[in-house]
Amino acid sequence: MEDQVVRNRAIRAASEAGAAFPLSELKHSLRRPRTVFSALFTGLVTLLTLAALVPLFSVVYMLLVRGIHKLSLSAFTSLPPAAMEKGGGFGNAILGTLTMVGIATLISVPLGIVAAIFLAEVGPRTWLAKPVRFGANMLSGFPSILAGVFAYGAVVMVTGGFSAVAGGIALAIWILPAVRRRAEDAIGMVPAKTREGATAMGATPTQVIWRVMLPTALPGILTGVMLAVARAAGETAPLLFTALFSNYWPDALMDRTASLAVLIYNFSSMPFENQIEMAWAAALVLVLLVLTANLIGQYFSRRSGQ
Amino acid sequence: MIQERETTTAVKSPSDGKNNGDGDVVIDCNIAELFYDDLKAVRDTNIPIRKGQITAIIGPSGCGKSTVLRCMNRMNDLVLGFRFKGHVHFRGEDIYDPSIDPVAVRRHIGMVFQQPNPFSMSVYRNVAFGLRLNGYKGGRAQKVEEALRAAALWDEVKDQLHKSALALSGGQQQRLCIARAIATEPAVLLMDEPCSALDPIATRKIEELMQELKKRFSIAIVTHNLQQAQRVADKTAFLFVDTTQEGGRTGYLVEFGDNKQIFEHPKEKHTQEYIRGEFS
Numbered sequence: 001m002e003d004q005v006v007r008n009r010a011i012r013a014a015s016e017a018g019a020a021f022p023l024s025e026l027k028h029s030l031r032r033p034r035t036v037f038s039a040l041f042t043g044l045v046t047l048l049t050l051a052a053l054v055p056l057f058s059v060v061y062m063l064l065v066r067g068i069h070k071l072s073l074s075a076f077t078s079l080p081p082a083a084m085e086k087g088g089g090f091g092n093a094i095l096g097t098l099t100m101v102g103i104a105t106l107i108s109v110p111l112g113i114v115a116a117i118f119l120a121e122v123g124p125r126t127w128l129a130k131p132v133r134f135g136a137n138m139l140s141g142f143p144s145i146l147a148g149v150f151a152y153g154a155v156v157m158v159t160g161g162f163s164a165v166a167g168g169i170a171l172a173i174w175i176l177p178a179v180r181r182r183a184e185d186a187i188g189m190v191p192a193k194t195r196e197g198a199t200a201m202g203a204t205p206t207q208v209i210w211r212v213m214l215p216t217a218l219p220g221i222l223t224g225v226m227l228a229v230a231r232a233a234g235e236t237a238p239l240l241f242t243a244l245f246s247n248y249w250p251d252a253l254m255d256r257t258a259s260l261a262v263l264i265y266n267f268s269s270m271p272f273e274n275q276i277e278m279a280w281a282a283a284l285v286l287v288l289l290v291l292t293a294n295l296i297g298q299y300f301s302r303r304s305g306q
Numbered sequence: 307m308i309q310e311r312e313t314t315t316a317v318k319s320p321s322d323g324k325n326n327g328d329g330d331v332v333i334d335c336n337i338a339e340l341f342y343d344d345l346k347a348v349r350d351t352n353i354p355i356r357k358g359q360i361t362a363i364i365g366p367s368g369c370g371k372s373t374v375l376r377c378m379n380r381m382n383d384l385v386l387g388f389r390f391k392g393h394v395h396f397r398g399e400d401i402y403d404p405s406i407d408p409v410a411v412r413r414h415i416g417m418v419f420q421q422p423n424p425f426s427m428s429v430y431r432n433v434a435f436g437l438r439l440n441g442y443k444g445g446r447a448q449k450v451e452e453a454l455r456a457a458a459l460w461d462e463v464k465d466q467l468h469k470s471a472l473a474l475s476g477g478q479q480q481r482l483c484i485a486r487a488i489a490t491e492p493a494v495l496l497m498d499e500p501c502s503a504l505d506p507i508a509t510r511k512i513e514e515l516m517q518e519l520k521k522r523f524s525i526a527i528v529t530h531n532l533q534q535a536q537r538v539a540d541k542t543a544f545l546f547v548d549t550t551q552e553g554g555r556t557g558y559l560v561e562f563g564d565n566k567q568i569f570e571h572p573k574e575k576h577t578q579e580y581i582r583g584e585f586s
Contacts, residue, residue, distance in 0.1 A: 199412065201413075
């Protein structure tokens with residue numbers, strides 16, 4: 001108690017002596033407003049973070065509860081059940097989703113990376129870069145259904161039918177901006193000193209890009225690709241106009257093709273218990289696929305952090 | 307293809323022909339005027355780099371030391387708005403002649419930077435980088451080992467050749483960058499403040515290394531560390547900077563000569579002041 005008094009006296013003396021900053025207490029004190037604010041803010045942030053996690057976990061919980069009992073080997077290997085039929089599965093939809101996402105990846109990754117190389121390395125200051133970047137950013141906000149409508153006009157109408165190729169192209173258009181953006185960012189993250197080093201070694205601009213910049217940026221690019229792929233896998237709207245759906249195994253890439261997303265959309269609105277349960281199981285599989293893609297993406301991004 | 311032309315006759319620097327007993331001039335860097343956009347960054351600077359010697363470029367901040375060094379392998383070409391009047395003779399040819407391919411120039415004139423900049427790949431692939439670029443077919447592994455030994459790094463990395471170069475310490479990374487630069491046996495090694503990001507022990511290692519390397523490669527080094535220039539260099543160029551009426555800063559060569567002369571009997575007032583100021 002006594003030294004408290006002594007200290008207070010010292011503080012008062014210092015402030016009376018005109019010190020710019022009066023000496024303050026060193027101990028924790030709840031009387032200081034900043035301490036109270038800090039505690040409140042920390043609590044608020046924690047609370048809101050937990051609140052944001054609720055939807056995520058409740059979705060996963062619901063899917064597990066409703067979907068897991070339908071997950072058997074036959075779910076992965078059988079065709080969808082007809083009305084009133086028992087059993088069945090969605091093997092063709094898994095295959096269709098993988099096929100179309102694969103086509104979308106094959107198209108959008110090379111295009112996206114090349115566009116990123118142009119914007120980040122080849123011509124960032126050319127007259128062409130501005131409209132290209134503007135257009136690419138516009139595409140980022142593009143509603144997915146418009147990608148479907150575009151592919152409908154450009155592919156389905158031209159080839160004369162719904163197909164996996166049309167679906168893949170629609171998905172490719174939709175994820176292209178994300179791939180390009182992530183690739184451009186990843187290339188932009190490569191330190192300028194690395195580019196200088198390669199140039200000083202006598203590498204041509206093309207060699208600088210292909211032998212140094214791209215390999216260095218690769219983990220970041222792959223992260224972006226996996227995130228985009230995960231998004232494409234769950235997308236329904238672009239496929240409704242392009243691949244439509246099919247109850248059978250796909251024979252050819254130009255056939256109508258089933259996908260998990262459209263299967264969920266179709267079955268969830270049916271009046272049959274079996275179909276609705278199938279939709280839950282398919283949703284669980286889709287979430288697991290997306291989760292896997294995200295985990296792979298995170299693996300790459302951790303590697304890039306090293 | 308400049309390497310196919312005559313290589314033995316290097317030009318004597320016109321301004322410096324009186325220094326007898328020195329090696330041939332490998333690079334004669336003669337900058338009349340150098341601009342970044344409208345800003346005149348360097349003027350009237352003539353520095354010859356001699357065979358088998360270390361030439362140091364010193365001077366206060368902003369005097370254009372690095373800019374001058376970067377003229378010698380056309381690294382300034384990367385800077386937008388760079389313009390150059392003068393000539394840089396290498397093996398009797400002006401490397402700023404429009405017929406010259408700057409990429410080919412850089413394969414003969416290596417560079418080490420202020421910040422160690424190993425590529426994000428294995429130690430081995432870093433050193434083999436230049437060999438691959440040049441399509442070197444013969445025993446690459448042997449060349450890599452030679453370069454790493456020459457850079458005094460072999461013993462430290464021989465067991466981790468295939469691990470990431472980014473895992474090395476700063477001093478090791480810088481010696482790796484030196485190994486990478488010398489693996490293709492350039493004629494000249496340009497070093498842009500190679501020790502400024504290193505601790506004193508790593509710095510001393512690099513300095514000792516330079517004494518070995520100068521037997522095989524001619525070296526030009528920019529340093530803001532006067533003691534370092536005094537310790538390692540054979541010749542020293544002192545640059546100073548004037549502020550122009552428009553507020554721009556233009557660097558220029560004040561004095562060039564033997565190391566001993568520059569540090570013990572500088573002729574110019576600016577040199578005297580700069581060297582004395584640093585030591586007092």
